[in-house]
Amino acid sequence: MSIARVISINISEGGVPKLPVESVYVSEAGLEGDGHNHEKHYRLSQAVCIQDMECLEELKSMGYSLEPGTAGENLTVRGLNVNALPIGSILKFSGGLVLEVTRVRPTCYVMDQIHPKLKVDAENRHGMYAKVLKFSNLVVGESIELSLSSVR
Numbered sequence: 001m002s003i004a005r006v007i008s009i010n011i012s013e014g015g016v017p018k019l020p021v022e023s024v025y026v027s028e029a030g031l032e033g034d035g036h037n038h039e040k041h042y043r044l045s046q047a048v049c050i051q052d053m054e055c056l057e058e059l060k061s062m063g064y065s066l067e068p069g070t071a072g073e074n075l076t077v078r079g080l081n082v083n084a085l086p087i088g089s090i091l092k093f094s095g096g097l098v099l100e101v102t103r104v105r106p107t108c109y110v111m112d113q114i115h116p117k118l119k120v121d122a123e124n125r126h127g128m129y130a131k132v133l134k135f136s137n138l139v140v141g142e143s144i145e146l147s148l149s150s151v152r
Helices: 053-061 109-113
Strands: 004-011 019-021 023-027 048-052 075-078 090-093 098-104 128-134 136-139 143-147
Touching: 004 023, 004 136, 004 143, 048 053, 048 098, 053 075
Parallel strands: 048 075
Antiparallel strands: 004 019, 004 075, 023 136, 048 128, 090 098, 090 143, 098 128
16 A cells, blocks of 8 residues: 655645745645735645545546646646545654545636646646645655544
């Protein structure tokens, strides 16, 4: 069984693409230095956006120009299968960060700037949102432990 890991941490002042950083502090509001272009994204319940590298690779094999952060996710992970996780799943990162999966990330018109068909092809593999339960620094390469029960 493979271990789930953080492949890329991605931030921007607002909008896409988000660019990779080696480490970041994650608070209740999300990743330090990460901005949002739309007020609808300012919610504690969606402070962090998580995307599977495997989904990006699938979409890339279909001809889309996608790399970690291109579609606006904060965390690109491998080995987690994030879109299959039930709401309420707890993600414990080896550096101490703890997230709770809160909702499916819907596709958005912003994907049109990558390709007009991407919204359709990315449906159900566009990642999940999470809220922050325990603040911490996060570093690329950290392992992720999945728990299906709450830490509260």
